[in-house]
Amino acid sequence: MIAGPGFWDQEIERAGWSRALSAGPADFPEIAGRSRVWGRNCYVRGRDRLVIEWSDQVTIAAALLNGRPCPLGSPEDLSVAIAPERRPGW
Numbered sequence: 001m002i003a004g005p006g007f008w009d010q011e012i013e014r015a016g017w018s019r020a021l022s023a024g025p026a027d028f029p030e031i032a033g034r035s036r037v038w039g040r041n042c043y044v045r046g047r048d049r050l051v052i053e054w055s056d057q058v059t060i061a062a063a064l065l066n067g068r069p070c071p072l073g074s075p076e077d078l079s080v081a082i083a084p085e086r087r088p089g090w
Helices: 005-014 075-082
Strands: 039-045 048-054 060-065
Touching: 005 039, 005 048, 005 075, 060 075
Parallel strands: none
Antiparallel strands: 039 048, 048 060
16 A cells, blocks of 8 residues: 555544554554564554554555454555544454
């Protein structure tokens, strides 16, 4: 999926998520033991956790919602995953 972290930061924050700037495994246990990536952004919204991993400056390698992989075949898939009306357990 092509779009840089800055674009998605804005979209994710518009959907009510807050970025966790110093996130670690204590707050996001799903990142413990994951392979190294170019970048990783972590967000919270209420009790929900979202992790976006980048393989380079413009490509999302993976997205995890509450520790579970989100299928991302298109930008629309990520837009649906971060939508305010999206409930936990997706």
